[in-house]
Amino acid sequence: MQEEDVLAEFRASKALLEGHFLLSSGRHSAHYLQxxxxxxxxxxxxRLAVALAAKLPHEVRRNVTKVVSPAMGGIMIGHEMGRALDVDAMFLERPEGTFELRRGFxxxxGDKVLMVEDVVTTGKSSKEAIAAIEAAxxxxxxxxxxVDRSAGEVDLGVPFTPLIALTFPTYAPDELPDELAGTPAIKPGSRASA
Known part of the structure; x- marks a missing residue:
């Protein structure tokens, strides 16, 4: 699957939004991927999971024994990645503010885990998920x-494979351009700002 094919999937589902958005990282953007x-x-x-699985480094793909994703955003793609890799998939939750496995997971x-997210911007939740997986x-x-929204700058401490990298500018609250500063921010994500 080429980049334009991936973008076509996002457009077809109306998943690429424009406006003023407050991201879960606490930064602001004129674009949001739902x-x-x-x-x-x-x-x-x-289709997206099969394409992402095909992009994984061979050494990672052939050694994965479990897929673990952070709730909420990672649950669906994590489940589909488990199917694409033919391994069990489970998810982490934040009942008390930190990630943990629950529900009997x-x-x-010796489990070799692939941590799967929907979108990585700063890498904060990914690093928290990785720490929780290792603690478990x-x-x-x-x-x-x-999607990698980090402009290729995120370092998760393990090999990181995004299906697509999109570089939409993000802004700290005190750096907002005039076109965003004059409109209220919408918080479309699943978790409160950090």
């Missing part, structure tokens, strides 16, 4: 996401 919309169609979600000693006994051998 990955839940691109993933709401199971066939589309499956557990990692076995897994070894994270790679990370993947549908």
């Amino acid at each position: 990955c839940a919309r691109v993933l709401m169609n199971p066939m589309r979600a499956g 557990a990692l076995e000693p 006994g897994g070894t994270v051998i790679g990370a993947a996401s549908l």
